[in-house]
Amino acid sequence: MNPVATWRRLLAEFAGTALLVTAVVGSGVMATTLSPDDVGLQLLENSVATAFALGALILTFGPVSGAHFNPVVSAADWFLGRRAGTGLTAGDLGGYALAQTLGAIAGSILANLMFDLAAVDFSGRDRSAGHLWLGEVVATAGLILLIFALARSGRSAVAPAAVGAYIGAAYWFTSSTSFANPAVTIGRAFTDTFAGIAPASVPGFVVAQLVGLAAGAALTLALYPGVGQAADEVVVAHDGGTAPTHAGRP
Template sequence: MSLSKKLFSEFIGTASLLATVVGSGIMGVALSRGNDGIALLANAAATAGILYVLIALLGPISGAHFNPLVTLAMRWRRELDTRETLAYIAVQIVAAIAGVMLAHAMFALPLIEPGTHVRTGVAQWLSEAVASFGLLLTILLAREHRPASVPALVASYIFAAYWFTASTSFANPAVTLARALTQTFAGIRPGDVAAFIAAQLLGAAIALLAYSALSSSSSSTFSSARPEAR
């Protein structure tokens, strides 16, 4: 599969994910009549649903990362080389912003609105570390033990993490950056982004360590890597 085709897949997937996260948040708030629980339920269900579809359809093309944390984990496993890793991450960030703008356009909002939703503090940061840890560990173990179930397992995890984390589980640096450009239900203040991303990276790093301890193939992780990724 050519790199350009993989990057196009990542663009479509990431943009679609963000359009769903933001758009379903807008629709959930509009229809819930002030009930934040109903709005969150709608947001979580829509996000889980689109993740299942996107991973199932685009996974065979690009791996369906849609997330710099996943891409960095694949680089750590030497399934991507440095050039591919940087290209994936750049496309994910651009696509995430495009997805927010698309959601805004569909609901007749300004295309860019710097976020105002306060998301800061130790509880929020811990939540992002936990959410990112769980997401990465789910993906890595599922790829090893239940590859056919990756779409369902990732979608299920994200649906649950929306509810059991105080931050509603961003767990994705590209998503976090893009959601700083919306004042809707899904938004975050730009000033809160750096700490969220730091927590996400920490959670992902711990997940890689946990996977190394749990994986039955950890001893061959690098020996089976593609030569060109070294």
């Protein structure tokens, strides 16, 4: 159980998710400004900035809330930990998901304002296609497996680097450029920039992410049947950095 006051954890999830989306959207705007004729270079600039920002944000907010910044991570934490009496409670899950979603919207608005754009400008970038949804299933399932494998094997200390690296890589190996996050998906609908997604495309992405959550949780349970015992360590240990002592055990 996390001893940190609930309001502090929710504030950390709100602020962390907001800054993550600010990094995603802001780096996308900067990339299109600096490299207007090279989409590949734009994606490289966007993915590198996102990966580094995510790692830094996990280090910053992890000791307070676990630095989930993602409703599917929080949902997996609740689901996998409930039998062992660890991880988030159902009430925590609802609070985290709401804080993350509001933070993501705030992050898009902040990025828009920093680049002298309309505070809210809904995206016109259509991302509705079966192969993109499949990409989101793969990206989300891999993210869940990575995070909980690190927690169960006592390697939560490397989560900032590992999660940042995974998301940075998944920008390139998935067809969807790896949103892998319902809150971030909703937030990115509020900006008509490189990182945006049309509001009509959001439901398909969110459903695919939920399928990825189920697949990732099932695979994690198959590979690490005792993972629920480590749910309090997701994403970063809540006790100031002490990792569980079950390294190497499933």
